[in-house]
Amino acid sequence: MIRVAVIGGSGYTGGELLRILSIHSKVEITLVTSREYAGKPISLVHPNLKGILNMNFSQLSLDKIGDKADTVFLALPHKVSLNYVPKLLEMGLQVIDLSADFRLKDPEEYKKWYGIEHPYPDLLKKSVYGLPELHYEELKGAKLIASPGCNATATILALAPVVGNGISADLKFISDVKVSSSEGGMKPREGSHHPERENAIRPYEPEGHRHAAEAEQELSLLAKKPVKVSIVPHAVSSIRGALASAHAWLNDNYDDIEIWKKIAEFYRGRKFIRIIRGGLHPYPDPKYVIGSNFADIGFAQERRIMRLTMFAAIDNLVKGAAGQAVQNFNISRGFNEDEGLRAPPLRPA
Amino acid sequence: MIRVAVIGGSGYTGGELLRILSIHSKVEITLVTSREYAGKPISLVHPNLKGILNMNFSQLSLDKIGDKADTVFLALPHKVSLNYVPKLLEMGLQVIDLSADFRLKDPEEYKKWYGIEHPYPDLLKKSVYGLPELHYEELKGAKLIASPGCNATATILALAPVVGNGISADLKFISDVKVSSSEGGMKPREGSHHPERENAIRPYEPEGHRHAAEAEQELSLLAKKPVKVSIVPHAVSSIRGALASAHAWLNDNYDDIEIWKKIAEFYRGRKFIRIIRGGLHPYPDPKYVIGSNFADIGFAQERRIMRLTMFAAIDNLVKGAAGQAVQNFNISRGFNEDEGLRAPPLRPA
Amino acid sequence: MIRVAVIGGSGYTGGELLRILSIHSKVEITLVTSREYAGKPISLVHPNLKGILNMNFSQLSLDKIGDKADTVFLALPHKVSLNYVPKLLEMGLQVIDLSADFRLKDPEEYKKWYGIEHPYPDLLKKSVYGLPELHYEELKGAKLIASPGCNATATILALAPVVGNGISADLKFISDVKVSSSEGGMKPREGSHHPERENAIRPYEPEGHRHAAEAEQELSLLAKKPVKVSIVPHAVSSIRGALASAHAWLNDNYDDIEIWKKIAEFYRGRKFIRIIRGGLHPYPDPKYVIGSNFADIGFAQERRIMRLTMFAAIDNLVKGAAGQAVQNFNISRGFNEDEGLRAPPLRPA
Amino acid sequence: MIRVAVIGGSGYTGGELLRILSIHSKVEITLVTSREYAGKPISLVHPNLKGILNMNFSQLSLDKIGDKADTVFLALPHKVSLNYVPKLLEMGLQVIDLSADFRLKDPEEYKKWYGIEHPYPDLLKKSVYGLPELHYEELKGAKLIASPGCNATATILALAPVVGNGISADLKFISDVKVSSSEGGMKPREGSHHPERENAIRPYEPEGHRHAAEAEQELSLLAKKPVKVSIVPHAVSSIRGALASAHAWLNDNYDDIEIWKKIAEFYRGRKFIRIIRGGLHPYPDPKYVIGSNFADIGFAQERRIMRLTMFAAIDNLVKGAAGQAVQNFNISRGFNEDEGLRAPPLRPA
Incomplete structure (x- = not known):
C-alpha cells in the first residue's frame, strides 16, 4: 500500500481526489x-464522503508529511505549490502537483504567462507533464508530475492527432471550450451565484487564457514546429464536463474515414480514449463521461471549405484534474492504469 | 461467480443495473x-458503457436464460413481469423483479391499484419486499425479491422510524416527494421535452399515486395498525435524485435529540442509511447521494404546532431502483451488502 | 404621471420593480x-436594463425623496424599512414597503417572529396587507401598503378558498413550498454557489419559517377562527418560480367539480388568478407564469383518504414581490389593476 | 389597426409571435x-396565454385569410411555406415568412443547401432578407419579408462589423454557436428528452449547417467579395438564448478601442443593438437579453496571435425568430421599430 497525502483537500479537486483514492x-x-478546516471532519466539507472517509482535516506541516506519506498530491492554487514542491522532493517523496507551477518547461514562458520569475527552473526540466496519452513512458518512475489543466487537457487531446499524425493543417488553432461551473472552484463569487450562473452562455478569459501556453508547448513538441493555439472558454450551465471544439483550416481534403483512422492510430492502446463517430450520439458530449476518466474524441469536417473541428469531451474534475492525477500516479508506480478509475460514467447525469 | 441476466436492459433502470454489475x-x-435493440451493441443505447461492456443485446428467450444465468434481474414494465416470473422460478433461477408486480402481499390491493386480478396470488406470499432496511433477514436466500419503487423507498425510509419506533403521531401522513426527470424512464414524451420539463415544478399523479399502496403496506406492518399515506410527487429540474418530505402531526412534544435518537436506533447497523443533522448541510439533499446507494435521513420539527417532517433523500436510479436491487441480491447471496456499491456519491453533481 | 422612487434598487426585487415600472x-x-452603487449606472448592476433605463443610482437621502417622489417603493431588508417608513409618511408620501416590517397586525406577533419590539405599533394598524385578492377595497387610496412575502403569497392564495369558502377541513395546514434560487436575493453565499445550488432539492428553514405568521394572520381572518399553517420551503433548481402545495385533511367528501366551483367563486373577478384544471397541464406549474403577475391555482384530491392539496404557482419576483407591489400601487391609485403588468408569461422559460 | 394572421401558431415560434403581437x-x-389543434383553444397549447388570448386555432384556408388579414406571419417548416407564399401575395397580403424558403437570393444556392429546385425564383429577387440592421431601407413597404434563422442572425450580427467596416481579416470565419433547447422546436425527440438533453454540451449538425448559406450571402454582400463562414452549433442546457462566438484571424493589429469604435459606428442608430464591453459582465451573454429583441454585441482579441472573436448574444425565439419578424413588420409598416417589443429582458432568467 502506498501511503498518500492530499494537500489542499477541501476544494473540489481535493474532494475528487478523495472520492477516487478512497x-x-x-x-x-x-x-x-x-x-x-483543520481539525474538522472531512465529511463536513464533502458531505458525499460521509460514511466513507472518517478522518479529520489536518494542518499542513511538512515534517509530518515525511513520516506519513510516500506520495503527495498537491491540490493548491498556482504559485502556492511552488513553496512546497522542492522540499517534498528533497524529503524523498513523490509529488503529483495539480497546479500550473511545473507544467511549462521554459522558465521564460512561465514568466510571460504567470507574471513572476520561476524560482526553480531546474525542477521544470525534471517534471513530467502528466498527460499520459503523450508521456506514458516518461511517467514510469517519475518523482515530480505536473498534472495538466482541464482546458489544456481537452484542447491537447483534441488536436494531438492532427499535429502528431500528419493531417495537413494551418498550424494555428482555435479551441472554443465550453466549461461547467465546477471549473471555477469552490469559492462563491458574484459570477457563480446560481441565479447569475445558471443559463449563462458566457465567454470568460477569452483574451490570453493561460492554458494556451501548455497547449502550445505540447502541440509544438508533437508537430516539431511552432503551433499557435488560442483557447476561448465559455461558461455554460452544467456542473461537470468540458468540451473542446478545436477548429482547424485544412490544407488538404480528407475522407472522414481517413481522419478517423489517423485518430485511432494515434491513440492506439490508450485506455481512457474513446473515439466517437456515428450512432445515436455521433459526436462527443461530456454528458456521457461524467464521473469517469474517459476522454471522448471525435471530429466533424466541412469539406466544402476544408474546415476540420476536433472534439474532446471530458469530466473536468476527473480526466481534467483528479482522475488524470491518479492515472499518472498509477503509471508512475507500475499499477494498472485504471486502478481506482473503473467506475463507469453515470448516465443519465 | 454468479451468472446474471438483465431482462429489459435498454431503459434507464437496465442501464443502471449494467453500470453497477459491470x-x-x-x-x-x-x-x-x-x-x-436485440443484436445491437449495448453501448449504442448506453454510451456511458462504451469501452466497458462489449456485448450486444439479445432477444428474450426463456430457454437461453436457463442455460446462461443463475440470477435474473427484471427491469420490465408493470404487468409484463407477470409473464416471466413464474417460469423463471420454475427453472430454478433466482428472480429480482424491479416492477411492481410482486410487491403487494394482498391480491385485493393489487387489483385495486393496478386494475387487474393478480394471476399468481401464491407467489405474492413468497416474494420478499426488497427494502433491506426492513426485511434484511427475510432476504437471505430469497428466491423471489420484489424491489420497491423509488417514491415508495423514499417515503417508507422517511416514515419507518416514526411508526416503528414509538414516535407518537397521527397515523396519516403526507409524503410530498420531489422527483427528477429520470424517474419517467427513457421514452420521450411531451412532458419530458427539455423546454417543457426544465424549470418545471410540476405536480404529477397527485391523486392516488400507486406507490402509496406499498408505503401503507409496509408502514402498517411496522405500526401493527393501519397507516394511511398519501404520496404527492412533484417533478423538478434535476436528472437524478428524489426527496421525500413526509409530514406528520405529532401527538406529543419531543426534543430534537429524542427524535434523532429514535431514528439512529431504528437504523442501527444499516450500511446505506446516513442520518443528517446539523453542519453546513443540515437536512438531506439528494445532491449528496448521486451515483450511490445511500439514503440520507433527516427531520425538522415545528414544535410550536407539533409538526414533524421526516426527510429521505435518495438517488432514484440507485437506492430507488438498480442499486437497491443489487443490495437485495448481495444480501440474498451472502455477499457484502455493499459489493459493487462502494463508489462514493459524485460531488458536485 | 406619478413620480416614483425605488429605495434599495440594486437587488433582484429592486431590479424587478425597475423592469416593470420602466x-x-x-x-x-x-x-x-x-x-x-450610488453614482454608478443602473445598467452596471442590472445588465438587462442597458438601453432602457439610463440613470445612475443615488444615495438615499430623505430630503431629496420628498422633492422628487409621490410614491416610494421600499425594497430593503426587514428591520431596515422600519427606519424610513414613518418619516416618508410624515412627508406625505405614499409608501409601498416590500419588507416584512408592516405586515403583521399584532405587535406581539412581530416580536415573536422577528425578535424585536415593533417601534411603531400604530402604523401596523394603518398599513394594508397588500394581497389584492383579499384586500382590494382597503387598498384604494392606501398610504401605507405592506406587500407580502413570496411564500406567504403562494400559501395564502392556495388556502384562502378552503378556509374562506366553506370547504370543511382541519384548520391546520402544511404548505410544502418549492422555491427558486432568486428567492435568496443577490448576494452570493455558499449555498447559492452554482455547483452546490443547481440540482439541489434542499429543505431550508423548515423549522419556524416566518412567512407562516402572515399566512396564519390572513387565513385566520378569513376563517374567523384560528388557523395553523406550517410552511416548509425547499430549494429546487429553477431561477424563478415558486409552487405552494398546501396539504389539508378534509372533514367531508367533495366531488372535484364542487372544489373547482368554490375556488372559482372565491376568486371571481380577480384579474391575476387563473384556475388550472385538466388539459395537457392539469395542475399549476410556475413555468407557465414566468415574467408575469399571474397566480395559477389548482388542486388535487385523494378522496380515498380525504386529502386535499391546493396548489398555487407564482413567479416569486413578480406576484411574489415586485409585480404584486405594482398591482397594489395601481389599485391604490385607481389605475387599471394590470397597468405595467400586461406582458404575458414567457414560454418556454 | 393591422389585421394579422399567424399561420402555424402551435409551435414555439408561433407561440412567441402570439405573445408579442397580443x-x-x-x-x-x-x-x-x-x-x-384546429378548433381547440390556443391556451391549451400555450398555457402562458391563458387569460390573454381567448381564441381557438383555425384550419388553414387561404380564402378566409384574404378576408381576415392584412399581414400574414408564416411560422411553417421549410418547403411548406413555398406552397402558400405566392398565393398570399397574389391576394394582396403582406407576407412575413419565418421559414428559410425565401432567404437565399440565388436559386442555385437554394438547390444546393435545401436539395430541391426553387419553384419561384422570381420571388427570391423580390423578397427582402429581414435583418433590419442590414436592410432597414429595403424593408420599408416590403410585401415579402424572409425573416432570418437564429444561428444566421447571431452569426451575421457578430461578423457584419468586421467585413463591413474595414477590419482587416482573413475572409473565412468559424462561428461556434451555443444554442438552447427551444431552437429544436416543440416536438419531443430522443435528443430533446430531458434526462438526455439537460447538461448536454453537444455538437449538432457541425457538417454543413444550412444557416451558413445565409451568412455567406449577407456577409459577402457587405464585403463585396466572397466570404466563407462555417457554423458549428452546440446544444447547451438553457431553454432560451444563443451565443455566436465568431472567430477570425486578423491581418493587422488593432487596439481594443479601435475595434469598439468600428462596431459602434457600424451599428449607429440601430435600436436593438447593444455593445457590451467592460463592467461586471464584460462580454455578451444571452442571459441578459432573455424575453427581448436585443442583440448584444461584443468582442475579445488575443493580440499575441492576432485572433479576434466577435460575440453576438440573442434570445433565439425573439431576435432569432418572432421578435425580429415583428421588428421587420414594424419597419415595413412605418411603425416605431420597437412597437410591441419594449418589455425589458427578464433578469435573472
Missing part, C-alpha cells in the same frame, strides 16, 4: 490537509 | 435482453 | 437608491 | 391556424 486498492490515505 | 466482483453478466 | 404608462421613475 | 398596439390578431 476506493483505490493500492492506496492508504494517511493525511488530508486544509488550512481553513 | 464492476461487481462476484458477478458475470451473461445476457442482456432488449426487444427493440 | 414600461408603466402612468409612472415616471425619478430616483433609484443604492448604498453600494 | 400586446402590440397597432395589431389585431384575427386568425391563428394549426393543423393539429
